[in-house]
Amino acid sequence: EPADDGGVQVIFVVREIPSVAEITFVGNENLDDEDLREEILIKRGITFKEHLIKDTIQKLKAFYSDKAYFLAEVDVQTKLNANGQMDVTIHIKEGEK
Template sequence: MARKSYIFFVALIALVSLLMMSPAFAQEGENIESLKVMGNKRIDESTILYYIKSKPGTLLSKRQIREDIEQMYSLGQFKDIRVETHNEPNGLQVEFYVEEIASVGNVEILGNEKVDANDIREIIGLKRGATFSEHLVLKSKEEIVRLYREKGYFFAQAHIDTQSDTENLVNIAIRIKEGEKVKIEKIRFSGNKAIPDKNLNAQLETKEKSWTSFLD
């Protein structure tokens, strides 16, 4: 079902993109003199042109342009694509205007003394080159706090700052306040009649502080 929904979404976007084409696009069947990509910052023009099957020297086809747009959207790198055509001496210039989806750039981790930076990088989705989203920021923040809590730092906080650059990359600064490690002095159970305390205690990940705690 998810796959069908994705295909429908791409087709719908492609249809909208076609409706946004210039009036000159009515000249279907004319010779394509040149292709041009506009608006790209991070993705090289030659890379985009590789996925476009409309080529100079071929005839303009709405169907092929639609397939080109669908192919470009399937790369997962663009949030908007529109096409315009302009008359040239020997045919048409076809222009693809693209708006890229931002990607994660540099990721800096600050304030971590008790947890290694590599352990933090391993659990978060904010990795260089990943598609950036606010959801990814929130999820990464939750994962960092969870990691610290697993290690006994129940008051740890994570703040994530973002800054966009001219290459459509979002640089990340993760600032961590670790707080003090929490020691459990005593765990008490109430209401358990059939199961002894020691059996319940054995099932808990959280343990009481022992005389060896100073070794942690």
């Protein structure tokens, strides 16, 4: 933008990238939350990055496949909470072994 003194005024818009607040697993009946947490890169307190969703899905499908759950389905949902942090919910359909 032009400034009043004939110079140029530069305005930077800074958007804070949210950190991960909570990670919740839904639908996992045969494998423990802690075992699943060890397999993924999303951790509480880290800066949330979109590529982690795809990585999480791939890693958990591979983990379930290693445990003979070849038809397991994984979906990741994110929601910005009231504190401006990201809550991550990982939905799992384990399928038959």
